[in-house]
Amino acid sequence: QDGLATKRFGREAVYFDAIASTQNExxxxxxxxxxxGLVVIADVQTGGRGRLGRSWHSPPETGIWMSLVLRPDVPLPRVPQLTLVAAVSLADTLAACTGLSVGIKWPNDLLAGGRKVCGILTELAAEADRVHYVILGIGLNVNQTEEDFPPELRARAGSLAMAAGRSFSRVALAQRMLEGLEADYDDYLQKGFAPFKRRWEARAVSLGQRVVARTPGGDFVGIARGIDDDGALLLEQANGALRKIYSADLDL
Ligand code: BT5
Known part of the structure; x- marks a missing residue:
């Protein structure tokens, strides 16, 4: 907490040498x-999770594995915007701290050096249509080398150090990330999503490109055109119609 310039985020923090998942805690x-603002952070996760029950590789002393408790006063349908707000905020902070060009792959991946360096997992607890709380999980690969990744991840996953050719202080990065997140989260609550939509589009890697959106309801092919006010991806299909994609993995 020394050197952390936030009012709420990370003021209360729980640190674990090892944990199954900071998200569960x-x-x-x-x-x-x-x-x-409570942050749960761990040096290594033995059961790190991604979306849809996928696993998140979280080896010791190399990355930032943390989960932040949020209690946003927003209607339930707006909660997915928080993933995009976090992605924009983290991309800007990481670009500023590392000098790397950091891109966003909708909805929750940050890319550097052409590889996924960060994944965001937004999970929600609600009663009826009232948001009880949101857990914002952040997995950031900082100092891994190629060999630190399991073979099946090597083609797609990377770290900031691999992209930049130098290592970074994980503590300093975590502090700058929390500072940026707090400022952007407050902005979002006051001004809504519109300012983030522009910032998001400036960092998006797939706009204007042909992508395959693999959704729970099937695969859709089209040109990624942007996001709408809810944060849904706008996919231009072969017949020219725009389809809104709310939940998917994108193949670029
Ligand atoms: C994500 O899921 O990208 C969200 C990851 C969130 C992890 C954080 S760490 C702190 C907190 N505690 C947790 O338990 N989780 C959160 P998704 O979009 O589903 O991507 C998962 C996929 O990314 C996997 O199926 C792999 O293909 C790939 N992957 C796994 N580990 C990776 C890593 N370290 N770096 C890059 N890609 C990885």
């Missing part, structure tokens, strides 16, 4: 009444 703490 943050859920437990939020259920028990933890305040907005």
């Amino acid at each position: 943050a859920h437990r703490r939020a259920e028990a009444g933890a305040p907005e």
